[in-house]
Amino acid sequence: MKGSLLILQNKKKAENALFNTEERYRMLVEKLPAVVFMDKFDQPETTQYISPRLKDLLGYTPQEWESGDNLWKNSLHPNDRERVLSEDIRTDQTGEPFRIEYRMRHQDGHYVWIKEDASIVLGEDGTPLFWQGILLDITDQKHAEEAIQRREEIIKAVGFSAEQFLKSSNWEDCINQVLAQLGKTTQVSRVYVFKRHTSNKKIYSYLKSLNGAIRE
Structure with a gap:
Protein backbone atom coordinates (compact mmCIF):
# COMPACT_ATOMS: atom_id res chain seq x y z
CA MET A 1 0.00 0.00 0.00
CA ILE A 138 15.66 27.93 -44.16
CA THR A 139 13.85 28.04 -47.52
CA ASP A 140 15.63 31.19 -48.76
CA GLN A 141 18.99 29.76 -47.74
CA LYS A 142 18.30 26.51 -49.60
CA HIS A 143 17.18 28.36 -52.75
CA ALA A 144 20.36 30.44 -52.68
CA GLU A 145 22.49 27.31 -52.30
CA GLU A 146 20.66 25.64 -55.20
CA ALA A 147 21.17 28.71 -57.42
CA ILE A 148 24.90 28.75 -56.69
CA GLN A 149 25.18 25.02 -57.35
CA ARG A 150 23.24 25.34 -60.60
CA ARG A 151 25.47 28.19 -61.78
CA GLU A 152 28.60 26.16 -61.02
CA GLU A 153 27.20 23.16 -62.90
CA ILE A 154 26.40 25.31 -65.95
CA ILE A 155 29.92 26.77 -65.94
CA LYS A 156 31.35 23.24 -65.82
CA ALA A 157 29.08 22.11 -68.66
CA VAL A 158 30.13 25.05 -70.84
CA GLY A 159 33.78 24.31 -70.11
CA PHE A 160 33.26 20.65 -70.97
CA SER A 161 31.56 21.58 -74.24
CA ALA A 162 34.34 23.95 -75.26
CA GLU A 163 36.97 21.33 -74.47
CA GLN A 164 35.21 18.68 -76.54
CA PHE A 165 34.79 20.96 -79.55
CA LEU A 166 38.43 22.08 -79.42
CA LYS A 167 39.70 18.50 -79.28
CA SER A 168 37.58 17.31 -82.19
CA SER A 169 38.18 18.12 -85.85
CA ASN A 170 34.49 17.50 -86.58
CA TRP A 171 31.94 18.89 -84.14
CA GLU A 172 29.44 16.16 -85.04
CA ASP A 173 31.77 13.54 -83.54
CA CYS A 174 31.30 14.88 -80.01
CA ILE A 175 27.86 16.50 -80.21
CA ASN A 176 26.08 13.67 -78.43
CA GLN A 177 28.38 13.93 -75.40
CA VAL A 178 28.04 17.70 -75.31
CA LEU A 179 24.25 17.61 -75.58
CA ALA A 180 23.99 14.94 -72.92
CA GLN A 181 26.06 17.04 -70.52
CA LEU A 182 24.10 20.21 -71.27
CA GLY A 183 20.78 18.39 -70.92
CA LYS A 184 21.75 16.90 -67.58
CA THR A 185 22.91 20.27 -66.26
CA THR A 186 19.84 22.19 -67.40
CA GLN A 187 17.49 19.32 -66.48
CA VAL A 188 15.85 18.92 -69.88
CA SER A 189 15.01 15.74 -71.78
CA ARG A 190 15.66 16.97 -75.34
CA VAL A 191 18.16 19.32 -76.93
CA TYR A 192 17.85 20.64 -80.49
CA VAL A 193 20.64 21.70 -82.85
CA PHE A 194 19.94 23.51 -86.10
CA LYS A 195 22.41 23.10 -88.92
CA ARG A 196 22.59 25.42 -91.93
CA HIS A 197 23.66 23.98 -95.30
CA THR A 198 25.21 26.83 -97.22
CA SER A 199 25.33 24.89 -100.48
CA ASN A 200 21.66 25.51 -101.28
CA LYS A 201 20.95 28.36 -98.81
CA LYS A 202 18.26 26.36 -97.08
CA ILE A 203 18.17 25.64 -93.39
CA TYR A 204 17.54 22.08 -92.41
CA SER A 205 16.52 21.04 -88.95
CA TYR A 206 19.08 18.80 -87.40
CA LEU A 207 17.70 17.01 -84.38
CA LYS A 208 19.69 14.97 -81.93
CA SER A 209 17.44 12.90 -79.75
CA LEU A 210 19.11 11.56 -76.66
CA ASN A 211 16.82 8.49 -76.52
CA GLY A 212 16.45 8.53 -72.80
CA ALA A 213 20.08 9.34 -72.03
CA ILE A 214 19.02 12.63 -70.50
CA ARG A 215 16.38 12.66 -67.81
CA GLU A 216 15.16 15.31 -65.49
Missing part, protein backbone atom coordinates in the same frame (compact mmCIF):
# COMPACT_ATOMS: atom_id res chain seq x y z
CA LYS A 2 2.77 2.40 0.98
CA GLY A 3 4.64 1.49 -2.18
CA SER A 4 1.63 2.33 -4.33
CA LEU A 5 1.17 5.68 -2.58
CA LEU A 6 4.83 6.51 -3.13
CA ILE A 7 4.53 5.69 -6.82
CA LEU A 8 1.45 7.89 -7.12
CA GLN A 9 3.16 10.74 -5.29
CA ASN A 10 6.23 10.53 -7.54
CA LYS A 11 4.00 10.46 -10.60
CA LYS A 12 2.14 13.54 -9.38
CA LYS A 13 5.41 15.35 -8.72
CA ALA A 14 6.58 14.54 -12.23
CA GLU A 15 3.32 15.81 -13.70
CA ASN A 16 3.54 19.04 -11.69
CA ALA A 17 7.16 19.52 -12.72
CA LEU A 18 6.19 19.03 -16.35
CA PHE A 19 3.35 21.54 -16.04
CA ASN A 20 5.53 24.17 -14.36
CA THR A 21 8.28 23.70 -16.94
CA GLU A 22 5.78 24.06 -19.76
CA GLU A 23 4.40 27.33 -18.37
CA ARG A 24 7.85 28.87 -17.95
CA TYR A 25 8.78 27.62 -21.40
CA ARG A 26 5.65 29.14 -22.93
CA MET A 27 6.39 32.60 -21.55
CA LEU A 28 9.95 32.55 -22.83
CA VAL A 29 9.28 31.44 -26.39
CA GLU A 30 6.05 33.14 -27.47
CA LYS A 31 7.90 36.00 -29.14
CA LEU A 32 10.83 34.12 -30.66
CA PRO A 33 11.08 34.40 -34.49
CA ALA A 34 11.03 30.61 -34.79
CA VAL A 35 8.68 27.77 -33.92
CA VAL A 36 9.37 26.21 -30.51
CA PHE A 37 7.76 22.94 -29.51
CA MET A 38 7.53 20.26 -26.84
CA ASP A 39 6.59 16.65 -27.70
CA LYS A 40 5.91 13.90 -25.17
CA PHE A 41 8.83 11.51 -25.03
CA ASP A 42 6.76 8.34 -24.80
CA GLN A 43 4.31 9.65 -27.40
CA PRO A 44 6.43 11.60 -29.92
CA GLU A 45 3.45 12.02 -32.23
CA THR A 46 1.68 13.98 -29.46
CA THR A 47 2.55 17.67 -29.24
CA GLN A 48 2.68 18.99 -25.69
CA TYR A 49 3.16 22.57 -26.83
CA ILE A 50 3.94 24.44 -30.05
CA SER A 51 4.35 28.19 -30.38
CA PRO A 52 2.05 30.48 -32.40
CA ARG A 53 4.83 31.13 -34.95
CA LEU A 54 3.71 27.86 -36.52
CA LYS A 55 1.05 29.87 -38.35
CA ASP A 56 3.75 31.89 -40.11
CA LEU A 57 5.82 28.82 -40.91
CA LEU A 58 3.27 26.24 -42.07
CA GLY A 59 -0.11 27.99 -42.03
CA TYR A 60 -1.56 26.02 -39.08
CA THR A 61 -2.58 27.38 -35.72
CA PRO A 62 -1.24 25.48 -32.69
CA GLN A 63 -4.76 24.19 -32.05
CA GLU A 64 -5.08 22.84 -35.61
CA TRP A 65 -1.67 21.21 -35.34
CA GLU A 66 -2.32 19.54 -31.99
CA SER A 67 -5.75 18.24 -33.02
CA GLY A 68 -4.63 17.07 -36.47
CA ASP A 69 -3.84 13.52 -37.51
CA ASN A 70 -0.06 13.44 -36.90
CA LEU A 71 0.48 16.44 -39.16
CA TRP A 72 4.25 16.43 -38.71
CA LYS A 73 4.68 12.97 -40.19
CA ASN A 74 2.00 13.43 -42.84
CA SER A 75 3.43 16.78 -43.99
CA LEU A 76 6.93 15.50 -44.71
CA HIS A 77 8.11 15.74 -48.32
CA PRO A 78 7.97 12.27 -49.97
CA ASN A 79 11.67 12.46 -50.86
CA ASP A 80 12.62 13.28 -47.25
CA ARG A 81 10.20 11.06 -45.36
CA GLU A 82 12.26 7.86 -45.05
CA ARG A 83 15.44 9.71 -44.08
CA VAL A 84 13.71 11.85 -41.45
CA LEU A 85 11.67 9.05 -39.89
CA SER A 86 14.74 6.80 -39.68
CA GLU A 87 16.63 9.53 -37.84
CA ASP A 88 13.62 10.09 -35.58
CA ILE A 89 13.59 6.42 -34.56
CA ARG A 90 17.36 6.32 -34.09
CA THR A 91 17.50 9.36 -31.81
CA ASP A 92 14.53 8.10 -29.78
CA GLN A 93 16.56 4.97 -29.08
CA THR A 94 19.93 6.63 -28.43
CA GLY A 95 18.77 9.85 -26.78
CA GLU A 96 21.00 11.90 -29.07
CA PRO A 97 19.81 15.33 -30.30
CA PHE A 98 17.56 15.30 -33.35
CA ARG A 99 19.19 17.69 -35.84
CA ILE A 100 18.13 17.53 -39.44
CA GLU A 101 17.00 19.55 -42.46
CA TYR A 102 13.93 18.55 -44.46
CA ARG A 103 10.90 19.84 -46.34
CA MET A 104 7.36 20.11 -45.00
CA ARG A 105 4.13 20.83 -46.84
CA HIS A 106 2.53 24.16 -45.96
CA GLN A 107 -1.22 24.18 -45.40
CA ASP A 108 -1.67 25.82 -48.83
CA GLY A 109 0.31 23.06 -50.56
CA HIS A 110 3.79 24.47 -51.20
CA TYR A 111 6.86 23.08 -49.43
CA VAL A 112 9.01 24.84 -46.85
CA TRP A 113 12.58 23.91 -45.97
CA ILE A 114 12.89 23.31 -42.23
CA LYS A 115 15.88 23.02 -39.94
CA GLU A 116 14.95 21.16 -36.77
CA ASP A 117 17.07 20.97 -33.64
CA ALA A 118 15.56 19.06 -30.69
CA SER A 119 16.87 17.52 -27.48
CA ILE A 120 15.42 15.37 -24.70
CA VAL A 121 14.62 17.04 -21.38
CA LEU A 122 15.21 14.77 -18.38
CA GLY A 123 13.58 14.72 -14.98
CA GLU A 124 15.51 14.95 -11.72
CA ASP A 125 15.83 11.17 -11.64
CA GLY A 126 17.09 11.04 -15.23
CA THR A 127 13.79 9.88 -16.71
CA PRO A 128 13.11 11.35 -20.17
CA LEU A 129 10.16 13.75 -19.94
CA PHE A 130 9.79 15.30 -23.37
CA TRP A 131 11.51 16.49 -26.51
CA GLN A 132 11.97 20.23 -26.81
CA GLY A 133 13.13 21.81 -30.00
CA ILE A 134 13.00 24.56 -32.54
CA LEU A 135 11.93 24.74 -36.19
CA LEU A 136 13.60 27.31 -38.45
CA ASP A 137 12.57 28.33 -41.95
Whole structure:
Protein backbone atom coordinates (compact mmCIF):
# COMPACT_ATOMS: atom_id res chain seq x y z
CA MET A 1 0.00 0.00 0.00
CA LYS A 2 2.77 2.40 0.98
CA GLY A 3 4.64 1.49 -2.18
CA SER A 4 1.63 2.33 -4.33
CA LEU A 5 1.17 5.68 -2.58
CA LEU A 6 4.83 6.51 -3.13
CA ILE A 7 4.53 5.69 -6.82
CA LEU A 8 1.45 7.89 -7.12
CA GLN A 9 3.16 10.74 -5.29
CA ASN A 10 6.23 10.53 -7.54
CA LYS A 11 4.00 10.46 -10.60
CA LYS A 12 2.14 13.54 -9.38
CA LYS A 13 5.41 15.35 -8.72
CA ALA A 14 6.58 14.54 -12.23
CA GLU A 15 3.32 15.81 -13.70
CA ASN A 16 3.54 19.04 -11.69
CA ALA A 17 7.16 19.52 -12.72
CA LEU A 18 6.19 19.03 -16.35
CA PHE A 19 3.35 21.54 -16.04
CA ASN A 20 5.53 24.17 -14.36
CA THR A 21 8.28 23.70 -16.94
CA GLU A 22 5.78 24.06 -19.76
CA GLU A 23 4.40 27.33 -18.37
CA ARG A 24 7.85 28.87 -17.95
CA TYR A 25 8.78 27.62 -21.40
CA ARG A 26 5.65 29.14 -22.93
CA MET A 27 6.39 32.60 -21.55
CA LEU A 28 9.95 32.55 -22.83
CA VAL A 29 9.28 31.44 -26.39
CA GLU A 30 6.05 33.14 -27.47
CA LYS A 31 7.90 36.00 -29.14
CA LEU A 32 10.83 34.12 -30.66
CA PRO A 33 11.08 34.40 -34.49
CA ALA A 34 11.03 30.61 -34.79
CA VAL A 35 8.68 27.77 -33.92
CA VAL A 36 9.37 26.21 -30.51
CA PHE A 37 7.76 22.94 -29.51
CA MET A 38 7.53 20.26 -26.84
CA ASP A 39 6.59 16.65 -27.70
CA LYS A 40 5.91 13.90 -25.17
CA PHE A 41 8.83 11.51 -25.03
CA ASP A 42 6.76 8.34 -24.80
CA GLN A 43 4.31 9.65 -27.40
CA PRO A 44 6.43 11.60 -29.92
CA GLU A 45 3.45 12.02 -32.23
CA THR A 46 1.68 13.98 -29.46
CA THR A 47 2.55 17.67 -29.24
CA GLN A 48 2.68 18.99 -25.69
CA TYR A 49 3.16 22.57 -26.83
CA ILE A 50 3.94 24.44 -30.05
CA SER A 51 4.35 28.19 -30.38
CA PRO A 52 2.05 30.48 -32.40
CA ARG A 53 4.83 31.13 -34.95
CA LEU A 54 3.71 27.86 -36.52
CA LYS A 55 1.05 29.87 -38.35
CA ASP A 56 3.75 31.89 -40.11
CA LEU A 57 5.82 28.82 -40.91
CA LEU A 58 3.27 26.24 -42.07
CA GLY A 59 -0.11 27.99 -42.03
CA TYR A 60 -1.56 26.02 -39.08
CA THR A 61 -2.58 27.38 -35.72
CA PRO A 62 -1.24 25.48 -32.69
CA GLN A 63 -4.76 24.19 -32.05
CA GLU A 64 -5.08 22.84 -35.61
CA TRP A 65 -1.67 21.21 -35.34
CA GLU A 66 -2.32 19.54 -31.99
CA SER A 67 -5.75 18.24 -33.02
CA GLY A 68 -4.63 17.07 -36.47
CA ASP A 69 -3.84 13.52 -37.51
CA ASN A 70 -0.06 13.44 -36.90
CA LEU A 71 0.48 16.44 -39.16
CA TRP A 72 4.25 16.43 -38.71
CA LYS A 73 4.68 12.97 -40.19
CA ASN A 74 2.00 13.43 -42.84
CA SER A 75 3.43 16.78 -43.99
CA LEU A 76 6.93 15.50 -44.71
CA HIS A 77 8.11 15.74 -48.32
CA PRO A 78 7.97 12.27 -49.97
CA ASN A 79 11.67 12.46 -50.86
CA ASP A 80 12.62 13.28 -47.25
CA ARG A 81 10.20 11.06 -45.36
CA GLU A 82 12.26 7.86 -45.05
CA ARG A 83 15.44 9.71 -44.08
CA VAL A 84 13.71 11.85 -41.45
CA LEU A 85 11.67 9.05 -39.89
CA SER A 86 14.74 6.80 -39.68
CA GLU A 87 16.63 9.53 -37.84
CA ASP A 88 13.62 10.09 -35.58
CA ILE A 89 13.59 6.42 -34.56
CA ARG A 90 17.36 6.32 -34.09
CA THR A 91 17.50 9.36 -31.81
CA ASP A 92 14.53 8.10 -29.78
CA GLN A 93 16.56 4.97 -29.08
CA THR A 94 19.93 6.63 -28.43
CA GLY A 95 18.77 9.85 -26.78
CA GLU A 96 21.00 11.90 -29.07
CA PRO A 97 19.81 15.33 -30.30
CA PHE A 98 17.56 15.30 -33.35
CA ARG A 99 19.19 17.69 -35.84
CA ILE A 100 18.13 17.53 -39.44
CA GLU A 101 17.00 19.55 -42.46
CA TYR A 102 13.93 18.55 -44.46
CA ARG A 103 10.90 19.84 -46.34
CA MET A 104 7.36 20.11 -45.00
CA ARG A 105 4.13 20.83 -46.84
CA HIS A 106 2.53 24.16 -45.96
CA GLN A 107 -1.22 24.18 -45.40
CA ASP A 108 -1.67 25.82 -48.83
CA GLY A 109 0.31 23.06 -50.56
CA HIS A 110 3.79 24.47 -51.20
CA TYR A 111 6.86 23.08 -49.43
CA VAL A 112 9.01 24.84 -46.85
CA TRP A 113 12.58 23.91 -45.97
CA ILE A 114 12.89 23.31 -42.23
CA LYS A 115 15.88 23.02 -39.94
CA GLU A 116 14.95 21.16 -36.77
CA ASP A 117 17.07 20.97 -33.64
CA ALA A 118 15.56 19.06 -30.69
CA SER A 119 16.87 17.52 -27.48
CA ILE A 120 15.42 15.37 -24.70
CA VAL A 121 14.62 17.04 -21.38
CA LEU A 122 15.21 14.77 -18.38
CA GLY A 123 13.58 14.72 -14.98
CA GLU A 124 15.51 14.95 -11.72
CA ASP A 125 15.83 11.17 -11.64
CA GLY A 126 17.09 11.04 -15.23
CA THR A 127 13.79 9.88 -16.71
CA PRO A 128 13.11 11.35 -20.17
CA LEU A 129 10.16 13.75 -19.94
CA PHE A 130 9.79 15.30 -23.37
CA TRP A 131 11.51 16.49 -26.51
CA GLN A 132 11.97 20.23 -26.81
CA GLY A 133 13.13 21.81 -30.00
CA ILE A 134 13.00 24.56 -32.54
CA LEU A 135 11.93 24.74 -36.19
CA LEU A 136 13.60 27.31 -38.45
CA ASP A 137 12.57 28.33 -41.95
CA ILE A 138 15.66 27.93 -44.16
CA THR A 139 13.85 28.04 -47.52
CA ASP A 140 15.63 31.19 -48.76
CA GLN A 141 18.99 29.76 -47.74
CA LYS A 142 18.30 26.51 -49.60
CA HIS A 143 17.18 28.36 -52.75
CA ALA A 144 20.36 30.44 -52.68
CA GLU A 145 22.49 27.31 -52.30
CA GLU A 146 20.66 25.64 -55.20
CA ALA A 147 21.17 28.71 -57.42
CA ILE A 148 24.90 28.75 -56.69
CA GLN A 149 25.18 25.02 -57.35
CA ARG A 150 23.24 25.34 -60.60
CA ARG A 151 25.47 28.19 -61.78
CA GLU A 152 28.60 26.16 -61.02
CA GLU A 153 27.20 23.16 -62.90
CA ILE A 154 26.40 25.31 -65.95
CA ILE A 155 29.92 26.77 -65.94
CA LYS A 156 31.35 23.24 -65.82
CA ALA A 157 29.08 22.11 -68.66
CA VAL A 158 30.13 25.05 -70.84
CA GLY A 159 33.78 24.31 -70.11
CA PHE A 160 33.26 20.65 -70.97
CA SER A 161 31.56 21.58 -74.24
CA ALA A 162 34.34 23.95 -75.26
CA GLU A 163 36.97 21.33 -74.47
CA GLN A 164 35.21 18.68 -76.54
CA PHE A 165 34.79 20.96 -79.55
CA LEU A 166 38.43 22.08 -79.42
CA LYS A 167 39.70 18.50 -79.28
CA SER A 168 37.58 17.31 -82.19
CA SER A 169 38.18 18.12 -85.85
CA ASN A 170 34.49 17.50 -86.58
CA TRP A 171 31.94 18.89 -84.14
CA GLU A 172 29.44 16.16 -85.04
CA ASP A 173 31.77 13.54 -83.54
CA CYS A 174 31.30 14.88 -80.01
CA ILE A 175 27.86 16.50 -80.21
CA ASN A 176 26.08 13.67 -78.43
CA GLN A 177 28.38 13.93 -75.40
CA VAL A 178 28.04 17.70 -75.31
CA LEU A 179 24.25 17.61 -75.58
CA ALA A 180 23.99 14.94 -72.92
CA GLN A 181 26.06 17.04 -70.52
CA LEU A 182 24.10 20.21 -71.27
CA GLY A 183 20.78 18.39 -70.92
CA LYS A 184 21.75 16.90 -67.58
CA THR A 185 22.91 20.27 -66.26
CA THR A 186 19.84 22.19 -67.40
CA GLN A 187 17.49 19.32 -66.48
CA VAL A 188 15.85 18.92 -69.88
CA SER A 189 15.01 15.74 -71.78
CA ARG A 190 15.66 16.97 -75.34
CA VAL A 191 18.16 19.32 -76.93
CA TYR A 192 17.85 20.64 -80.49
CA VAL A 193 20.64 21.70 -82.85
CA PHE A 194 19.94 23.51 -86.10
CA LYS A 195 22.41 23.10 -88.92
CA ARG A 196 22.59 25.42 -91.93
CA HIS A 197 23.66 23.98 -95.30
CA THR A 198 25.21 26.83 -97.22
CA SER A 199 25.33 24.89 -100.48
CA ASN A 200 21.66 25.51 -101.28
CA LYS A 201 20.95 28.36 -98.81
CA LYS A 202 18.26 26.36 -97.08
CA ILE A 203 18.17 25.64 -93.39
CA TYR A 204 17.54 22.08 -92.41
CA SER A 205 16.52 21.04 -88.95
CA TYR A 206 19.08 18.80 -87.40
CA LEU A 207 17.70 17.01 -84.38
CA LYS A 208 19.69 14.97 -81.93
CA SER A 209 17.44 12.90 -79.75
CA LEU A 210 19.11 11.56 -76.66
CA ASN A 211 16.82 8.49 -76.52
CA GLY A 212 16.45 8.53 -72.80
CA ALA A 213 20.08 9.34 -72.03
CA ILE A 214 19.02 12.63 -70.50
CA ARG A 215 16.38 12.66 -67.81
CA GLU A 216 15.16 15.31 -65.49
